[in-house]
Amino acid sequence: MRKYYAINRAFSSPGGGNMHDLVQMMLEVGTRCRDVNLLGTFSENHDMPRFAHHTWDLALTLGIKTKLAKNVITFTILADGIPIIYQGQEQHLNGGSDPHNREALWLTNYATNSPLYQHISLLNRLRRHAIFQSSGAYSRTRSMVLYTDRSTLVMQKGEVVTVLSKRGLSGRRLEARVMGFVAGGVLIDVLRCAIELVDAGGGLKLVDEGLPK
Incomplete structure (x- = not known):
């Protein structure tokens, strides 16, 4: 509980x-x-x-x-x-x-x-x-926390990266950069059926608008 x-x-x-x-x-x-x-x-x-x-x-x-x-x-x-x-x-x-x-x-x-x-x-x-x-x-596999603030949590379990938010309560938009990915890599946002590109420094730009990714 x-x-x-x-x-x-x-x-x-x-x-x-x-x-x-x-x-x-x-x-x-x-x-x-x-x-x-x-x-x-x-x-x-x-x-x-x-x-x-x-x-x-x-x-x-x-x-x-x-x-x-x-x-x-x-x-x-x-x-x-x-x-x-x-x-x-x-x-x-x-x-x-x-x-x-x-x-x-x-x-x-x-x-x-x-x-x-x-x-x-x-x-x-x-x-x-x-x-x-x-x-x-x-x-x-155990989940790893990649990023967190009061309203957002990014975690990775195996090959799955999950972005969670309670930001829908405020309606505000947040942009964050999560590091540790392969430079130039491609990630698939399964929930939106969209492509996310990793930058040359191994960072992934996340836009949090309240929905999970």
Whole structure:
């Protein structure tokens, strides 16, 4: 549950938790557990209010709420551990405490075209591909933090680089440069189906507009 609280604070609280706290949690769990990849990673469960419940009452547009949900789901699936998605999370259900967080899923018509369903489907394919391409090593690899500030986290696990943000809350744009890549290399932004070019110094320019990359 230590992970659960840190994840929710980092992505849902505009004035509370931040990415530094999330990174600290990752480091603490890494020192206390022999293999963090055997732990479950989740941001929703049947005993606690849903992630969307934390953001629903905020003065935010649905688009920003969806950005935050996409970020927390991306961390859930691509960070260390066994990813767990609670049913209804893909439909952006927003129930509060038990029993309101156990909504009837059939009322959503099991929609497969919802933004979060499509997002989870793509992340699952990416994770399976990374595991296959590495002959299983991806699922045993520990994540490395490449960059962090209060609103942004960049981490690498195997060949997958993930950019996460809570910047959708402010609507502000951030540009950062992450080092350590092969000079002149090409990276594929899977979530946007776009190409990112590494500069001659081995740096990658990241533009954070609130969506995961």
